[in-house]
Amino acid sequence: MKISKRHLLNYSILIPYFLLSILGLIVVYSTTSPTLIEEGKSAFQLVRNQGIFWIASLILIALIYKLKLGFLRNGRLIFIVMIVEMVLLALARLVGTPVNGAYGWISVGPVTIQPAEYLKIIIIWYLAHRFSKQQDEIAVYDFQVLTQNQWLPRAFNDWRFVLLVLIGSLGIFPDLGNATILVLVALIMYTVSGIAYRWFSTILALLAGSSMLVLSVIRFVGVEKFSQIPVFGYVAKRFSAFFNPFNDLAGAGHQLANSYYAMVNGGWFGLGLGNSIEKRGYLPEAHTDFVFSIVIEEFGFVGASMILALLFFLILRIILVGIRAKDPFNSMVAIGVGGMILVQVFVNIGGISGLIPSTGVTFPFLSQGGNSLLVLSVAIALVLNIDASEKRAKLIREYENQTNESL
Secondary structure, eight states: OOOOGGGGOOHHHHHHHHHHHHHHHHHHHHHHHHHHHHTTSOTTHHHHHHHHHHHHHHHHHHHHHHSOGGGGGOHHHHHHHHHHHHHHHHHHHHTOOOBTTBOOOEEETTEEEOHHHHHHHHHHHHHHHHHHTTHHHHHHHTTHHHHTTOSSOOSTTOHHHHHHHHHHGGGGTTOHHHHHHHHHHHHHHHHTTTOOHHHHHHHHHHHHHHHHHHHHHHHHHOHHHHTTSTTOHHHHHHHHHHHOGGGOTTTTTHHHHHHHHHHHHHTTTOSOTTOOSTTTTTSTTTTTTTHHHHHHHHHHHHHHHHHHHHHHHHHHHHHHHHHHOSSHHHHHHHHHHHHHHHHHHHHHHHHHHTSSOOOOOOOTTTSSOHHHHHHHHHHHHHHHHHHHHHHHHHHHHHHHHHHHHHO
16 A cells, blocks of 8 residues: 655644744844845845745755655764764864854855754754664663663763763854753653653753752852853853843843843834834844844734744644654654754743843744754654654554454
């Protein structure tokens, strides 16, 4: 029995993806055009680049959707991809151009590559492959299978050591935002590996406690002294703004304070598309890290809430694919993708609202950044493929059962 996957396409995921991507192009144009015009450049320069990445993303989605999922289970392929990623990260630090005190971008002609973005999907892929092969043992011995009864990794092929190398490599840039996302994504993958949920609660409590302790120490020691530590110079400014942005409006607190102004300007129904005040040179990074502040200013809290509702609907549909999947690998990949997007949303909104220190994390789909859009599109393509493959496997099982019953 042969069933084509094109008849099993999940439109409840694909349509929100299309809507959010198109809305993202509109927002990118709105947030970037005033600055580009002032610089004497084409108002369409950045939205054109974003559009090129989106077209490439659509091609990738079509290609990935047609592939058999078996290629994702190739351990040698995962190893090669991780080695290539590490080489790209090293090149980004050695020959990359710093942006706002941080490295991480490689310029190849008109295209800029940010290797750290691709770590998100690589870690989900690697951990899903690793944990899915140990399901029988995890069901019996719980988390001890994953830790091998050792709190610290003692082998280079230990998944904890691999994660330490991959996430720790971002410290050379430094890239606090992506490192935060990767740690939380790894925690989600660990949780859905099959271990008892009480261990997730324990780890989450330890993570929250250690974060509060670090913030308390930084506040007690002082941001000025903390900024003298190598690597953490630019990160210290973000902590300074977190404690009180209005103490230094012309310096570290400038960005967060103007984010507040933008959200207040928007009110319930916004100033209208293109009418933002803060994006006209007042709010730095209005098109990337703080794009949702501009969305609130132009669309209002009502419009921004509708966008969030659409995004959360997409996330829930992705997670639902993972919950329904029978194959452990498929389930972990889908839930990991949904968790990745969810974490990115919360970290971004937490940063622009001052609930947590700003980490430089972009908002999914709406922020200008072709690499982020490409990673999201690849992740969506994998989920669509998983959903179609699971549906086809289910139909085949039902057909075989009916055939056996008739015999």
